Amino acid sequence: MTTKVLVFSLFFGVSINHKTAFAAFRIQNVFAQDVLDIHLDSLLTMQQGLGSPHSLQVATGHEALMKLRREMPTPYTCTVTTPMGVTFDVQTPPDDRFESWSDNCGVRVRNVVLADEGRWRLTATAGNDSISGWVEVYVEDDRTSYTAPTISLQDGQTHANVELTTLDNLYCMVAQPASESSVVAGHCEVTLDRITRAVKGNWDVFLGLPGKINELHVQRQVAVEAERLDVGFIHDSNANKVHLYCNILVTEKNITFCRFQRTNAASGYNVMDGLSDGVHSYYGEGFDQRQCGMTLEQPTAEDFGTWRCTVGVQAWVGALVEQQTPLQALISVSSNNRVGFIYITARLEETEAQTVFTQVDREFTVMCRADRALRYCWFQHPNGTQYTPLPLADENQQFWYTGEDFQAGDCGITFSHATEADAGLWTCHMGPSDQVGVEVTDRLNVRVTGPLAANYQQIDTVVGEKATVYCRTSNGVRPLDYCRFMTPSFVGLSVDETVTEENAILNRFYFTPGRELNLGDCSLTISSVQYEDLGVWTCAAVVNGDTEEARDTVTLYVSDSAHARTLSQAGIAGMVFGLAAMLAALGGVVWYKRHTLFPPKRSNRSTDPTVGFSRRTVSTTSSGGSSNSSVLENLELPTITSQRT
Template identity: 25%
Template sequence: MRSHLRILCALLLAGLTSGSSETLPTIKTSLNAGDSLTVQVLTYDDVVTTCRLRSPSNALGEIQFKPMSDNNNERFQIEPDTERSKCRALITVKEGDDGLWTLTSGTADGKEKNQTYDLSVNPESDAVEHNEIDYLDNIFINTTIGSRHEITMPDFSFGGVKSCTIIMPSGRELDIHEVNATHMTGIARTESSSCSVSIGVQTESFVGDWMLTSVGYRYSAEKIERKLRFTIHVEEIVDSNAAEVSVTEGNNFYIAVKHLGEFEELSDTCRLLAPNKEKPSAKYTRLDHGCSYKVYNVRTHDSGYWEIRFGLTNKIEYRAITRLTVHAASTPTQINLIWTRDRPVHEALGPDHAVYCRLRSPEGYVAYDGFGRCWISLKRVIKHQHEGLWKMEVGMPGQVLTDSYIVNVTVKEADPKARITTRVIGESPDDIYMKNMYLSCYLESPDPISYCKFRDPSGRILIAAEAVGQSRYSWHGTGTNYTGSIHAHECGIRITNTTISDFGIWRCEIDTKGVTYYGFLTAKALWIRDPEIAASITTVPTLTADRSWMSSLSDESVTMTCSIQAPIRYCYFRARNGTLFNVAPSDTHGLAEYVGAGLDAGECGIKFPSLATSDSGYWSCHVGLLDLHKREQLARFEVLVNDTMVVSQHGPFRHDNRLLLEGRVNNARPLDYCRFVRIDGFGFTNENVPTNILDWSDLEKGLCGIIIRNPTNLEQHPWAIVARIRGQDTEITRLTDIAFPVPNPPGGSVQFRIPGAWIIVMTLGMCMILLASFVGPKRNREWTYARANALRNSFMAKKVEQNANDASKNTAVAA
């Protein structure tokens, strides 16, 4: 009863010492006189500024210790542990120290925590052996709920272990050897040593300061006690309002716990920590008395991981983390660009880390509006449209308002493209046989060279790598020389033991910073007298078609290419019907596009997205050379365009009154299905044909077909036949021709029809109208002209309608 009163009085006194204090559970312990007792209070993040020790019944008064003070004596050694945020005291007990000892820690903000120890001291006369206490280094375990940890006390190397006990954060003391009998869930004895325990962190009651104690004997006479203190600390990560935040220097930053509802009772414990795990040095405000903060005027050194921590002491601590990136403030400046007239432009504008951008041209239209950097893409630069001041609005990370930029574009005339100087020489000036031959290409350019290669007369590629040789070929040249702002590039190859295949027209390529330059070299074999061998060597640039014959389907792309062993000045293609298509690398349109390495490489090509069957026939490629004295050259192509699907409509026949519809896919490719659509919109597939219609489609052979018995006048109009080739997503649609029946004359006799009779009648009518226009009055002549024009327009409209229904005449060339 007396001990309980002492505890109650001590708790009341501890509560009166401070307006904001917390009393931890009492720890009971029993020692012999002369033993040492260590007491401590853990305060986690708050720095301890004072420690006060109160003896039982305040018999010794209150002993107060401050950092760096001299109040320690032989019996009481006490000091704040700022590194671990602890208040610790070491007491050498003696007889009469029984009772409740209280250790109080204080922080700078006036908070206090009390740890009480109920001490029972055995008289010195009752201690039959001397008790030596060995304190092992403390262990700090940062873990999570549900984890398990093993704590092991080292065995005595000179004697056995008498006892092993553990003290929980609540103050409860357990004998390890009897822990299973106490049914304490989460704590179990292990066999790692004579004093070893496994602790499963199941609830908050396992969080806090623990102590493992073992008692043994040296040579069965001297008693030794070991104490191992360890702290179990649990942290859990919870969601913040944003995992990452980017802010521009000088703006504000917000951080909050995303879902505080389940932790509402802990909101008073929230505190904000800067990346250095200390309170922010910048000005900040707590919002709505919850776990949310506003940090003002952030700077680049504030970048890092910010945290909101909350939770009770010796309980689970929660952390909400946000990574803050503070970008340096930038002052918008004018951007100056130089574009080349008639050349394409593809480039990004604005700061690299822009999150939004809008760009307006000098004429006021929006050239780009989207997230990220501005992107300008022009097929051709036009001076009066693109030169001038462009306005750009940029949204930066961590900003609400956009920054305004001025982009000043100057359009200049294109500079002539540098040309390669070539040279072919023998081993010596007198070596007409050229057993060893040197091919050299020379270029002056302000940009460094990327690679150099050659193409021999047969089309084989040889890479000219400096200081490298293989077989009969080796590097030849001076490499790259730099003079002022110009790089002089010379690369070449040396050929030993030349053969007939080495003679002819070569092409060299030098690439500098994405721009490729081409040159042509002619290696002549002057010593050859055999006319057949001499004729096999091409020394005069000749235009040739890469493929002289090609075929395709009406819905497939068609590519025609030709090349010559010389730079080209211009290039165009002529269609079967005389339509011309001028092509160039920078000039593309919807009907066709250029294909090839470039005109200066001697390559001319065109690619059509598709051609119609009416485009079949002979095409030609035409080129003009840089040498104005050379005539224009041409090469011919034969093009065959097959319709992807051909449809037909036959009948009705007199003998059985049937109408036959069919569509056949080119190359008999397998089909997924067939569809048939009547002129009024009624449609069906080959799987659900009406009862009066017979399906005879063969999908595996690419055939769509139906037979209509006793067709009506509506069913005798043109049908649409639709098929989808297996493996494709698009359908093919074709319209059948009109197939009205010709009625039989009465009596079954055959009546011959004259197809041109209506032409004769209309011609006589037109002549009479013209005659009346010349001899009649003016008003009649005007009326005559109007009627003649109306009649002519009606024929033209009828002809246009017929052409529109003819799928074979819908062609890119006709456009």
């Protein structure tokens, strides 16, 4: 028995014209060396057959349209064989789901179901000629909706890929908030150069899905969050504990340390998981979950106040892990179980404005601080111009934000150059991050001076009381080589920390305790102001490193209120002495009349009535504010007695 092996060989090399590749198959009898050449007009036809389309995806409930690519001369018959093996003539279908379609041999299948999936064969016959083709049908579920959770993006992230669906779509049209629509081919994913809050909101996505004519409308909610600290506290009154937390949200950074400190305390607490001192311990799910917290057991009254949390962080920078600037925030702990803050509204008239000293063309900073986290802040210049501080991004910026951050309650602005026009009262406005409504406000006074400036150029004083003339360096702390003053009567005084109240110059002038030349302080205290001290004082010093002496003036004066207060005290003393003299004279007149008109009767008592009256008069006049009524009573008694006798 001879075994014949047929070898198929495919060779190309004719030409490609209008995307049609001609090919030839050679079927060779290896043993007999007989060769039969079969020529095909199209490589595509060779691979896929005559069915059109070769592959068809249809969603359930939709219609499938299939036909042969080639036409047959009429008359011809067209038969269809379903994947279930049912064969029928398209002119006499088994039910109304099927009908003839197209000018060629073709069929329309309505209301496609899952059972229609598979290979459909179409055959056209005309006399002795017959052609066949097939179509592969894939039935998909008819998707009418698509739901997915909110897409969370990080503010400031660059080159971010945003996947809008996981469906196998052909294309999608994406409409972002406040942006032009764009069509994306293939998988529905967009790349954003930089994420800002402008992309936050509802995105409308229209998907072209295989097997569906109508596009699928999908709405995706996009949230944009910046890296931030989620801060607060939980007061567990049953266990008598307070839990403070300061967790990082929306970040890829890792926590390196966790610190808490009361704002009115000098030291804080280094909190780590598994460690306790019996009162303070870690609270949270761990540093790996980016959670920083502290539990206070048996909290005291001091614990119910404002705390500052500081979280150390590190992050990948290229191929290295580097330490980053620690994050800080304020937590105001109240006795009730909620995050609390001291709500401050307008406080412009409550306290005296802090003064910032600077020089012309020098950099200066105006700083305000709130006891709560802030969302924003802005400043109003004395001329009414408003400035909102922004991060320093360019060395040529005229102003920029200064401070830890808004979470720590810092609101500061630094200007690169000071001018005379910057002098005056500045107002800072701060918007708390946990509420809307009235802004937190504060005020600061800016003085554009020389290297040395008087803290107050006008000082209201009272003769006989203590007063301080204080000058200090502008633009921060700078040591002084010496400090001197000149009095209004042109007496020069040189002072430093060695001149104390015990060895005061002229027994009245000494350097103000608690201040230092090394800290830029030139300060003189007058233990008892005299009239000769009223007037213009001059403070002068050489700032370390400068070549010229700097000076400023301070005026000591007695205001009308202080003058009135002094006159009032003197007037009261004069009235007391005058009243005493008047009462003494009146008492003498009464005594004279009584003993002249009504001579006293003799008695066995040896006490002289005038002596008794005199004693009563002295005692009543020395009794202070009630002396007038007491003297009148004593004056009337002898008169009434003498009338009755």
